[in-house]
Amino acid sequence: MNKINIQPVPGNVGVEIQGVDLTKKVPESLFEEIREAFIENGLIFFRNQNLTPEDQIRFAEQWGKININRFFAKVEGYDQIAEVRKEPDQKGNIGGEWHTDHSYDQIPALGSILLAKEIPSKGGDTLFASMYKAYENLSDGMKVTLENLNAIHSSRHIFGDGSVYSKSSKGRIVNSELATQDAIHPVIITHPESKKKALYVNRAFTLRFEGWTDEESKPLLNYLYDHAACENNTTRFKWSPGSIAFWDNRCTWHNALNDYHGERRLMHRITIEGSALV
């Protein structure tokens, strides 16, 4: 029987999965092993998977329904695939701040499968952090305080009219008029599948604690952001064409480093539908 090989990666979050060819439908027995690794770690990587859009869509559909992101430009001919692009003449990148995708939705996405198509000659790594570890490493007192809090998340200031993306990302980030809603989530969530607790606020999309002002919220949020992004809680992934990162939005953050001006970086992203968080 085929067995996949699961290797830890440097840092404290994520594993690399070897011994599977994603250009073909993954057999059920192997898929179950991959699924277990994904639920356990919240972040899995693959190397040298030169997937066509059809291959990536087929793999994504093994995980659930595809979510079509309303703000990202799409790969031509494939509405299911969002393009994460930076051209040599562009300064801003997409996702260049610690965040988890879609926390601005009341039902946030489960996760995203990001496939590297074109990578700069140097730079363009992505950092990931574990929100399980961020939670575990808080004091008991802080855990109790946070258990009773909800936080407000929004897409308005990131994707809405007048936002940095709407000004500087012409053609890459679209539909700013759809960035109108806020979402409320518990600050500590129980992961729907692993049942482990995770910290669920992030620097990009969280505005404040429910019932608190922005000013009151800021010091505690900043403390949590620094705590969660500390080095022993993160990994740095170096891409090459055909690399894949599949992250769980409920228990990880990511941050795309923007240190490759003058070169193109192009990624294909498919996002999977999630469920409401409690």
Ligand SMILES: O=C(O)CCC(=O)C(=O)O
């Ligand atoms: O380009 C990357 O490494 C990640 C970009 C990002 O934040 C995303 O695709 O959600």
Ligand SMILES: [Fe+2]
């Ligand atoms: Fe992202």
